[in-house]
Amino acid sequence: MNAVSSPFHTEEHEAYRDTLRAFVGKELEPHAAQWDEEGTFPRELYRKAAEVGLFAAGYPEQYGGLDLDLFYMLINAQELARAGVGGLHASLMSHHIGLPPIIRAGLPALKDKWVPAVIRGDKISALAITEPGGGSDVAALTTTARRDGDHYVVNGSKTFITSGMRADIYTVAVRTGDPGHKGISLLAIERDTAGFTRTPLEKKMGWWCSDTATLYFDNCRVPVENLLGEENQGSKLIMQNFNSERLFMAAACTAYARVCLEEMIEYGQQRRTFGKTLMEHQVIRHKVADMAMRINATQAYLEQLTWRVQNGQNPVADVCLLKNQATQTMEYCAREAVQTLGGAGYLRGCKSERIYREVRVNAIGGGAEEIMRDLAVRQMGL
Numbered sequence: 001m002n003a004v005s006s007p008f009h010t011e012e013h014e015a016y017r018d019t020l021r022a023f024v025g026k027e028l029e030p031h032a033a034q035w036d037e038e039g040t041f042p043r044e045l046y047r048k049a050a051e052v053g054l055f056a057a058g059y060p061e062q063y064g065g066l067d068l069d070l071f072y073m074l075i076n077a078q079e080l081a082r083a084g085v086g087g088l089h090a091s092l093m094s095h096h097i098g099l100p101p102i103i104r105a106g107l108p109a110l111k112d113k114w115v116p117a118v119i120r121g122d123k124i125s126a127l128a129i130t131e132p133g134g135g136s137d138v139a140a141l142t143t144t145a146r147r148d149g150d151h152y153v154v155n156g157s158k159t160f161i162t163s164g165m166r167a168d169i170y171t172v173a174v175r176t177g178d179p180g181h182k183g184i185s186l187l188a189i190e191r192d193t194a195g196f197t198r199t200p201l202e203k204k205m206g207w208w209c210s211d212t213a214t215l216y217f218d219n220c221r222v223p224v225e226n227l228l229g230e231e232n233q234g235s236k237l238i239m240q241n242f243n244s245e246r247l248f249m250a251a252a253c254t255a256y257a258r259v260c261l262e263e264m265i266e267y268g269q270q271r272r273t274f275g276k277t278l279m280e281h282q283v284i285r286h287k288v289a290d291m292a293m294r295i296n297a298t299q300a301y302l303e304q305l306t307w308r309v310q311n312g313q314n315p316v317a318d319v320c321l322l323k324n325q326a327t328q329t330m331e332y333c334a335r336e337a338v339q340t341l342g343g344a345g346y347l348r349g350c351k352s353e354r355i356y357r358e359v360r361v362n363a364i365g366g367g368a369e370e371i372m373r374d375l376a377v378r379q380m381g382l
Contacts, residue, residue, distance in 0.1 A: 006071075006303055008306070013071055013072065013075060016057075017079060019052055020052065020054070020075065020080075023052045023054075025082075027048055028085075029084075032083040032084065032088055033348075033349050035085070036085050036087060036208045036209045039208050040209055041088055041092075041209050043166070045092065046092065046121035046122075046124065047120070049092060049121060050119065050120050051121075053066060054080075054092075055095060055118065055121060057072045057073060058073050059103065059119055060115075063112075064115075064116045064119045065115075069310055070306050070309060070310045071303075071310070073096075073248060073251075074247075074248070074251045074302065076248075077089075077093075077248045077249075077251040078251050078252065078254070079255075080092070081258075082255070084256070084259050084355060085354060086206060086207050086354070086355070086361070087206065087207030087209040087210030087358075089252060091162055091163050091166070091210045091211045094124065094125060094127070094162045095119075096244070096248060097126075097127040097162075097171075097241060098126045098127040098163070098167070098169070098171045099114075099115065099118055100244065101127075101171050101186050102125075102169075103115060104240070105228040105229035105237055106188060106226075106228050109225065110225060114168075118169070124163050124169075125163070125168070125171070126162060126163040126169075127161070127162075127170070127171050128161045128164075128170050128171065128172040128215055129158070129172075129173040130158060130159055130161070131143060131157060131158055132159045136368050136371040138173065138181070139179075139180050140179075141174075142156055143155070143156025143157065143158065143173070143174050143175060144156055144174060145176050145187060145222070147176070148221075151222060151223055151224060152174070152176070152187060152226075153219055153220070153222075154172070154189065154195075154217040154221075154222055155218065155219060155220075157215060157216050158172065158214065158215040159201070162210055162211070162212060163211050164201075164211060164212055164215060165211045167191060169188055170189045170190075171186055171228065172187050173185075173234060174187055176231050177232040178232075182232055182235070183232055184232065184234040184238070185227060185228075185230075185232055186229065186234040186237055187222050187226050187228065188226040188228060189220065189222050193222060194220065196215070196217055196218075197216045197218070198213045198214065198215050198216070199213060199214050204361075206359075206360070207358060243309075246319050246320065246367060247302075247306065247322070249323060249326070249327075249366045250298070250322045250327075252362075253323075253326035253329065253330040254298045254299050254302060254330070256330050256355045257291070257326075260333040260355055261292065261295060263341070264288070264340050264352065265288060267341050267344065268288075268340060278340065284340060287340060291332070291333045291337075294332060294333065298326050298329045305318050305319060305322055317375070317376040317377075317379035318376075320372040320373070320375050321372070323366065323372055324363075324372050324373065327359065330355070330359055330362060334352055334355045334356040337352035337355075337356075338350075338353060338356050
C-alpha cells in the first residue's frame with residue numbers, strides 16, 4: 001500500500017525517496033531483526049548511511065551538508081521506518097538531536113571540528129538532557145557546571161541517552177545559574193574527557209539495538225569554548241531542539257503505523273480461515289479502513305505543520321498535538337496488526353510485534369503524552 005502522494009513534494013523529493021528506499025531495502029531490512037536481537041548494529045553502518053545522504057540532508061553545505069528543505073527530513077524518517085526497527089532508527093540518527101545546537105550556537109572552531117566528521121559518518125553525536133531524577137521537567141535538572149578559569153567543572157548524571165555509549169561528542173544540558181529555565185546552559189562534551197564515564201542500559205522493552213546509556217560526570221573539566229550560545233540561555237536551544245525532534249518523531253511513528261498496515265494486508269491476503277482469506281472477512285476489511293483513515297489524517301497533519309515550520313512559523317501547540325496523534329495512531333495500528341496476525345504476530349521477527357513493543361518509548365520520549373497535552377493547552381493561552 002503506497003504512501004499518499006503529497007502536494008509538497010517535487011520530483012527531486014521522490015528521487016531522494018527512491019535512493020533511500022533502495023538503501024533501506026539492501027542495507028537495513030535484511031539484517032534489522034538480527035541486529036535487534038543482538039542488541040547492536042555495525043558502526044560501519046554510519047558511513048554507509050552518510051554515503052547516501054542520510055546525514056547530510058538539512059545541514060549547511062559548508063560542513064558537507066545538503067541544504068535541503070524539511071520535507072527531505074520527513075522522507076528520511078519515514079523511509080528508515082520501513083525496516084521496522086525503532087532502535088536502529090533512533091541510534092543511527094541520533095545526530096538529528098545532538099548536532100543542531102552545535103550548529104546553531106557553537107563557536108566556529110567547535111563546528112569545524114565536529115560537524116563535518118558527524119555528517120561523514122566518522123563520528124557520532126548524542127543529546128543528553130534527561131536525568132535519573134527527572135525527564136520532561138527540564139527546568140529541574142541538577143547536573144551542574146561551575147566556571148573555573150577557562151573551564152567549566154561538570155558534576156552530575158544523565159540517563160536514557162540514545163547513542164550514550166558510542167557517541168564521540170555529547171550536547172549536554174547543565175545548570176550554570178539559578179533554579180529554573182533561566183539557569184540552564186548547553187555544553188559540548190567529548191567522550192574522552194577525564195571524569196566522564198558511561199554504563200549501558202540494556203534490559204529495555206523495545207529499541208533493543210539502540211545504544212542507550214547512563215552518563216556520569218565527576219569533576220569533568222570542559223573548555224569554556226565548548227559552551228553553546230550564551231551562559232544561562234540554553235533553554236531556548238533545548239526548546240528549538242524539542243520542536244524538531246517531535247516533528248520527526250511524529251513522521252517516524254506515522255510511517256511505523258503504515259508498516260503495520262502493510263504487513264497486516266500482506267498476511268491477510270495469504271492466510272485463509274473458514275474457506276476464504278482474512279482480507280475477505282468484513283471485520284478485517286474494516287480494520288484496514290480504520291487504520292488507513294488514521295494514518296492518512298496524521299500524515300496530512302504532519303505535512304501541513306512541516307510546511308508551516310518551513311515557512312517560518314512556530315506552531316508549538318500543534319506540534320505537541322501532532323506527536324500525540326502520531327504515537328496513538330502507531331499504537332492503534334500496531335495493536336490491530338498483531339491481533340489480525342494472531343500467533344504469527346506474537347512471535348519475534350514480525351515487524352508489527354517489534355513496533356508494538358516500541359509504542360511506549362515513542363509516547364514517552366521527546367516529551368510524554370501528558371506533558372504534550374499540558375504544553376499544547378498552555379500554548380493556547382488557557
